[in-house]
Amino acid sequence: MSREQRTIGRRGLLQGGLGLLAVATVPGCGFFDTKPAGSGAQVAAAGEKESPMLKALVDKGSLPPLEQRLPKNPPVIKPLEGKAQYGGTWRSAMLTQEDTQWLWNGLAYEPLVRWQSDKTGKPGYDEIEANTAEYTVDADSKEITFTLREGLKWSDGKPCTADDLLFTLLEVQCDTGLHPDGIYDAFASPDTGKLAKIEKVDDRTVKLTYTAPQPSLLSQIADGIFLREGAYGMLLPKHYFQQFHLKYNKNANALAKKAGVGSWTDLFAQKQNPWTNPDQPTLAPWKVTTALGKGSAVTLTRNPYYWKVDDQGRQLPYIDACRVEVVQDAQVELLKVMNGEFGMQYRNFGTPQNKPVVAQNRDKGGYKIFEVPTQLTNTMIIGINQTHKDPVKRALFANKEFRIGLSYAINRKEIIDAVYAGQGEAWQGAPPKDSPYYNEQLATQYLEFDVAKANQHLDAAGLTKKAADGRRLGADGKPVSVTVLVSESFPDHVEAIEFVKKRWLAVGVELRTQAVSEDLYKERVKANDHDAGTWTSGTFVLPTGTGGDHYWVPTNDGSARYGVGWAQWYQTHGKEGITPPPEVQKQLDLFTKARNEPDAAKTLDLGKQVLQIAADQFYYIGTSSVPNTYGVVKNDFHNVPEQMIEAVAPGIVHPEQFSIGA
Numbered sequence: 001m002s003r004e005q006r007t008i009g010r011r012g013l014l015q016g017g018l019g020l021l022a023v024a025t026v027p028g029c030g031f032f033d034t035k036p037a038g039s040g041a042q043v044a045a046a047g048e049k050e051s052p053m054l055k056a057l058v059d060k061g062s063l064p065p066l067e068q069r070l071p072k073n074p075p076v077i078k079p080l081e082g083k084a085q086y087g088g089t090w091r092s093a094m095l096t097q098e099d100t101q102w103l104w105n106g107l108a109y110e111p112l113v114r115w116q117s118d119k120t121g122k123p124g125y126d127e128i129e130a131n132t133a134e135y136t137v138d139a140d141s142k143e144i145t146f147t148l149r150e151g152l153k154w155s156d157g158k159p160c161t162a163d164d165l166l167f168t169l170l171e172v173q174c175d176t177g178l179h180p181d182g183i184y185d186a187f188a189s190p191d192t193g194k195l196a197k198i199e200k201v202d203d204r205t206v207k208l209t210y211t212a213p214q215p216s217l218l219s220q221i222a223d224g225i226f227l228r229e230g231a232y233g234m235l236l237p238k239h240y241f242q243q244f245h246l247k248y249n250k251n252a253n254a255l256a257k258k259a260g261v262g263s264w265t266d267l268f269a270q271k272q273n274p275w276t277n278p279d280q281p282t283l284a285p286w287k288v289t290t291a292l293g294k295g296s297a298v299t300l301t302r303n304p305y306y307w308k309v310d311d312q313g314r315q316l317p318y319i320d321a322c323r324v325e326v327v328q329d330a331q332v333e334l335l336k337v338m339n340g341e342f343g344m345q346y347r348n349f350g351t352p353q354n355k356p357v358v359a360q361n362r363d364k365g366g367y368k369i370f371e372v373p374t375q376l377t378n379t380m381i382i383g384i385n386q387t388h389k390d391p392v393k394r395a396l397f398a399n400k401e402f403r404i405g406l407s408y409a410i411n412r413k414e415i416i417d418a419v420y421a422g423q424g425e426a427w428q429g430a431p432p433k434d435s436p437y438y439n440e441q442l443a444t445q446y447l448e449f450d451v452a453k454a455n456q457h458l459d460a461a462g463l464t465k466k467a468a469d470g471r472r473l474g475a476d477g478k479p480v481s482v483t484v485l486v487s488e489s490f491p492d493h494v495e496a497i498e499f500v501k502k503r504w505l506a507v508g509v510e511l512r513t514q515a516v517s518e519d520l521y522k523e524r525v526k527a528n529d530h531d532a533g534t535w536t537s538g539t540f541v542l543p544t545g546t547g548g549d550h551y552w553v554p555t556n557d558g559s560a561r562y563g564v565g566w567a568q569w570y571q572t573h574g575k576e577g578i579t580p581p582p583e584v585q586k587q588l589d590l591f592t593k594a595r596n597e598p599d600a601a602k603t604l605d606l607g608k609q610v611l612q613i614a615a616d617q618f619y620y621i622g623t624s625s626v627p628n629t630y631g632v633v634k635n636d637f638h639n640v641p642e643q644m645i646e647a648v649a650p651g652i653v654h655p656e657q658f659s660i661g662a
Helices: 052-060 101-107 162-173 217-222 238-244 252-259 264-272 330-338 355-360 391-397 400-408 412-419 440-444 451-460 491-506 518-526 564-571 582-595 600-617
Strands: 014-016 020-022 076-078 089-095 113-115 128-130 133-137 143-148 197-202 205-209 286-290 297-302 321-327 344-346 367-372 378-384 481-487 510-516 532-537 629-634
Touching (some): 089 330, 101 321, 128 133, 143 162, 238 252, 252 264, 321 330, 378 400, 400 451, 412 491, 440 600, 491 510, 510 518, 564 582, 582 600
Parallel strands (some): 089 321, 481 510, 481 532
Antiparallel strands (some): 014 133, 133 143, 143 205, 197 205, 297 321, 378 532
8 A cells, every 4th residue: 555645735834833732523533442430540639730650750759850851832732521530541452463553543643743633634734733843834845844842852751852853864764774675755856856955953953955845745744654664753762773773883783683683774673663662762642561562462651751731731641551452353352342341442343234233232331432434435446457467458458448347237236235234325436525636427437237338338348259158258269357356354345346246247257356465465466467456445635655646546556456567657757667548647747746736726726637537547446435434432431532534543633632530
């Protein structure tokens, strides 16, 4: 999957202030949870501004006073329900050790800049706000400046300064040893491909200067991409990590050998993972105490130097500890949800099929249900490879009449009823109606189940000859068959594709299914070794990275299942891959302009042009719109919105203000 960013634009000289950050009642959702009622929550004594557990350490002299631990101007987070009880443990689950996205989003969403809690995705910088740093962007999005909060400290009490940010940018993100496949293009000027000028302005400030607009950097930071791409929130503690970096420690390779890995770069990458390395200092509300892989759960305790306060000046977080149980099966998670074992959780169990039993057990489990409007735009899209290695298949798959005929042959209602519990509507791979990029043609074309139209278009594709068994014959005289890769990580696709198989065979096209692991799936697609593949469809956003929006334009050779060769051509500037048709080249040019355009209105217009070409090209065959998911929150778990969007959830609504108690 490519990195996918939120929409952002321009409004002259922009500034992210450090004022009040109030939690809204809309987005953010969580997947982590807590003890039942009466789980050790404590109310601070009158006038106390910190957790009793930290106050005890201060009284013993083993921790500095609160005023020495907070920054000069801490952000203020108002608790949603006004509940401000200290203590308790947030109990939750993750589905296998691979489910680290929820650790990042739930327990560590603290990038330089962040999305506002009421984010809607409208174009512009307006929904991005300061977090660990203030920021300014010039009118052309060529000069971006970050100024860290004065007095900001890491969880070990060491100051967080411009040296940390400079180290992260120059010695981590832009180090070719750590990134042998190339530096991420967010740090390069789009016109030349050369790295931005990165310089320290003062002890708290770093400036990036590009020779051309780079408007997507802030949105990518806010999206949490750099949380999961090897640099915690774009900010790593230099005083800790320099011991593993060859530039700062000539013995770094010896350290790596002692640790049993190949080189300093391998060791550095290991040490960057906070979930397996509890030693690294953090800026998150909680720090790891039991690492991932060291037991049946990841455990965390409060960061004594956490740098946010509530509207009464009390240090956050309210919750003392977190326990994230590692479960191996979604059904196990579902049972634990219904038993009321988690304080707040969503994802994995939140299917339409499970909702009735989750709802029926609310009283028994002592929890409420909250809705999570999805950011996905299709339950299952089928990408037929128009750049196939076999010239016969390539010519057939690139014939739009062929794809239209197959789309008409799908009975979407039976799939929606049988697989998705009757929820959703027939839909192509397209942005939703409330998106500023909504395109009615793209969303609604070729949706009806119409065998006559299916046959008409398949005939128009040249498939008029048939074998004795009714299968249509291709240009090579062989029966037409399409082998569709399905990732085992989408069990609903494994089920849904069987309905498609039956309907396609009825119009003379054989569908063969290969359900494979996600890793093998991606390997096959990237190698252009596939007829077709299914996936879900994400959100259209601009600006975005080089490989973004691949559902609608072939930008990413690991994800554009319908045109991997075209994506290789785009990514290598024509040196590799397959030259796209003129209209696809035009679309790629428009996309390049759109993702580098600093003006929000122009970006919107360019994006609409990109999607109109996607509608005309009809890359993906879609199935249906995606039902909203949902989560549960215990009755004694407070300050959680009733409805949340999926974007960086629950970090977007400040989990540090969640509270446990009666």
